[in-house]
Amino acid sequence: MALPIASRTPAPPDPVLGLTEAFRADTRPGRVNLSAGVYVDDTGITPVLPSVLAAEGRILAAQTTKVYRPIDGDAAYRTAVRDLVFGTDHEIVTSGRSATSHTPGGTGALRVAADFLAQEGSPRTVWVSDPTWPNHPAIFGAAGFRIRPYPYVRPGERHVAIDAMLEALGEAEAGDLLLLHGSCHNPTGVDPSPAEWERIGGLVERRELLPLVDFAYQGFGDGLREDASWQRAIARPGREFLLASSFSKNFALYNERVGALTVVATDRAAADSAQSHVKVTIRANYSNPPSHGAEIVTTILGDPALRAQWEVELAGMRGRIHANRRLLVAALEARRIPGDWAPIAGERGMFALLNLSKDQVRRLREEHAVYVVGAGRINVAGITATNLDPFADAVAAVVEG
Ligand code: LMR
Numbered sequence: 252m253a254l255p256i257a258s259r260t261p262a263p264p265d266p267v268l269g270l271t272e273a274f275r276a277d278t279r280p281g282r283v284n285l286s287a288g289v290y291v292d293d294t295g296i297t298p299v300l301p302s303v304l305a306a307e308g309r310i311l312a313a314q315t316t317k318v319y320r321p322i323d324g325d326a327a328y329r330t331a332v333r334d335l336v337f338g339t340d341h342e343i344v345t346s347g348r349s350a351t352s353h354t355p356g357g358t359g360a361l362r363v364a365a366d367f368l369a370q371e372g373s374p375r376t377v378w379v380s381d382p383t384w385p386n387h388p389a390i391f392g393a394a395g396f397r398i399r400p401y402p403y404v405r406p407g408e409r410h411v412a413i414d415a416m417l418e419a420l421g422e423a424e425a426g427d428l429l430l431l432h433g434s435c436h437n438p439t440g441v442d443p444s445p446a447e448w449e450r451i452g453g454l455v456e457r458r459e460l461l462p463l464v465d466f467a468y469q470g471f472g473d474g475l476r477e478d479a480s481w482q483r484a485i486a487r488p489g490r491e492f493l494l495a496s497s498f499s500k501n502f503a504l505y506n507e508r509v510g511a512l513t514v515v516a517t518d519r520a521a522a523d524s525a526q527s528h529v530k531v532t533i534r535a536n537y538s539n540p541p542s543h544g545a546e547i548v549t550t551i552l553g554d555p556a557l558r559a560q561w562e563v564e565l566a567g568m569r570g571r572i573h574a575n576r577r578l579l580v581a582a583l584e585a586r587r588i589p590g591d592w593a594p595i596a597g598e599r600g601m602f603a604l605l606n607l608s609k610d611q612v613r614r615l616r617e618e619h620a621v622y623v624v625g626a627g628r629i630n631v632a633g634i635t636a637t638n639l640d641p642f643a644d645a646v647a648a649v650v651e652g
């Protein structure tokens with residue numbers, strides 16, 4: 252009788268990955284999974300990138316040991332990630348006021364950030380966009396944070412509700428954590444414009460908030476540098492913030508669990524000190540990171556030819572997602588499904604939100620074997636020539652029927 256009493260009642264399935272589990276158990280022919288954010292090519296496969304295969308060949312040929320890596324990861328990886336995010340000439344890099352840790356995926360980075368910030372004892376508040384990735388409140392709730400939503404994209408709309416967002420954040424207190432999606436907002440695909448980022452940056456300064464930028468999709472929107480445009484508003488001289496990177500998507504290294512947490516402090520000494528506490532957090536959590544994915548990223552970013560190859564492969568994935576957006580809009584419009592679909596073509600990243608009701612989402616799954624997340628978030632990167640028409644037919648049936 253030592254297990255928690257609550258554990259006698261099964262927990263609900265995960266709102267994202269639980270759908271893939273259900274999909275795998277579904278045997279109906281023609282079933283369609285557009286739930287988890289996983290890129291597939293037009294044959295429905297999630298390929299290993301050729302640049303990754305080439306890097307792995309080199310790593311395996313040179314490997315002599317499986318000894319532990321440093322608590323915060325190898326220095327070469329940490330430097331490579333920092334330079335990928337900021338560029339080598341950014342003030343944050345030249346001043347040395349950042350410290351990057353290798354974490355198991357972007358989720359690991361978020362949880363390390365949460366545990367690091369929770370060290371002070373008194374619970375902090377984290378402000379999360381409404382809507383957001385369901386794991387955001389789960390991660391910060393597990394670390395003891397109070398979760399407060401700020402309006403981001405209102406149901407049925409396809410633009411940032413910037414005035415409402417800033418008004419809600421006007422209630423935030425100094426030191427509150429503000430969770431922002433750096434690019435390719437999950438689940439809406441709607442990012443702030445440069446002018447909106449400016450207003451967000453101004454509010455961060457006025458209210459003395461601590462931004463945490465979730466940067467899981469660098470390169471999936473408009474390009475590696477273009478997707479970092481949030482930095483003009485957030486990475487201002489002397490300002491502190493945290494950054495969670497993921498290489499699940501842009502390197503297609505989903506199951507290698509490779510990501511990074513970067514803490515940006517006011518100066519080098521503060522960054523070094525913060526890093527010592529991040530290492531304590533990591534040590535008490537998973538001790539030190541798994542090495543293989545980070546070795547792949549380091550090898551590719553450190554070799555000009557491999558890096559150029561990877562950037563071409565990344566551009567290929569990005570281009571296919573943009574093309575899928577246009578195909579999706581055409582398929583929904585061809586069926587005259589009521590709704591404002593055209594803006595989806597101009598949105599960014601893996602996801603589009605169809606704004607379906609719970610009942611419509613349930614009917615998609617139960618009557619049409621079509622799996623989508625929440626209020627109709629679909630993984631645009633999962634659309635193929637085979638599943639597009641059955642998907643659009645199913646949406647037409649549940650919206651009109
Ligand atoms: C998603 O939102 O589908 C991805 O980030 C995968 C995940 O871990 O939820």
